[in-house]
Amino acid sequence: MKSSVLISFEQAYQNLSDFDCIIDVRSPGEFAEDHIPGAINCPVLNDEERIRVGTLYKQVSPFEAKKVGAALVAKNIGLHIEQQFLNKSKDWHPLIYCWRGGNRSGAMTHIFGKIGWQAQQLDGGYKDFRRYVNQSLPKLAAQANWQVLCGETGTGKSRLIQALKKQDAQVIDLEQLALHRGSVLGKLPTDEQPSQKSFETHIWQALSQFNLNQPIYVEAESKKIGNLRVPDAMMASIRSAPCLQLQLALEQRIALLSEDYRHFVYDTQLLKTQLDCLSQIHGKEQIRKWSALAEENQIKKLIEELLLKHYDPAYQRAIARNFTQAEHATKYLLPDYNDNSYQDLARHLKMTASNE
Secondary structure: OOOOOEEOHHHHHHOHHHOOEEEEOOOHHHHHHOOOOOOEEOOOOOHHHHHHHHHHHHHOOHHHHHHHHHHHHHHHHHHHHHHHHOOOOOOOOEEEEOOOOOHHHHHHHHHHHHHOOOOEEEOOHHHHHHHHHHHHHHHHHHHOEEEEEEOOOOOOHHHHHHHHHHOOOEEEOHHHHHOEOOOOOOEOOOOOOOOHHHHHHHHHHHHHHOOOOOEEEEEOOOOEEOOEEOOHHHHHHHHOOOEEEEEOOHHHHHHHHHHHOOHHHHOHHHHHHHHHHHHHHHHHHHHHHHHHHHHOOOHHHHHHHHHHHHHHHHHHHHHHHHOOOHHHOEEEEOOOOOHHHHHHHHHHHHHHHHHO
16 A cells, blocks of 8 residues: 555545554653554653653754754664564554654654665644544534433443443443443542543544444433543434433332442442532532431432432433433333343344344
8 A cells, every 4th residue: 555655544544454553653641642543652752751852842942852852762763673573574564653743753654664664654643633533523423323222320221232232233332431430420430531532532433433324322421421521513413313211110220220339338438529519409418418328338228319319300301401302212111130131122122223
């Protein structure tokens, strides 16, 4: 595929499988925030070195910064070659990018080319990739055949998403991508949420690989999942799409939530801290009562009160206000919250979709 050293992301994406490797030469911090899916990080300047060179550029002179930067870049590229790429053949074909397709990726592409490798540099760098995502994501979302899973808190929408995934159905698991369960109590104890850019990249990656004419299942979420925002165009498309409503008996919902939020049983202080976020809605006296239930380890009673007094009313208001086809939703009453029940429903939904 190689025709010139510089290539735009749109050109590269059409033949992405032709590249043997995608190399992100930005610093580890930049890479962690977001990167092209499948890329490996081979920084030509680490986070500290990037700050050092940037400071020299602003406070001393561009010339002094370039001298120091060139020495660091040369050293780091040499290390990457020695540690990762010495076994590559002459026809090895990597795609290399940095922030804007400038000096960092240009230096590695130049050296790789001098060695004899068929290296290409992403013109515009990560910014060109980001531009492509921003332009294509709304189009993909608008074309998608969304099937929106509705249901009160604790009906197991996330479990059905996972069951559908096991059936090889097309799903966008927003809560999994966001590392958050979507409510005030939804922060996962061991995971930090990704950046907004990374969240959007993962959504784009999934949608770009799907058959948009076939059903794509997604939960009925609010605009924000923790600190992250569902892209506006995607939110608009989901809210106007057909809905499927899950139903589960209250005692089963309480049992399911007791399992899913068991970490609060072991960290009462964390639970009380999260409950404080509801004080503006329900008042301090109600929060004190709920905190007392947490301290007394009456978790099932607390869950029941939260469902009946907070989550269920909030759900009914949000669904009626935001999801235009919710009142026409096909309803599915689950007998219990066992995995087999969700697998049976997933098989039924997939079979129904294939017959349409």
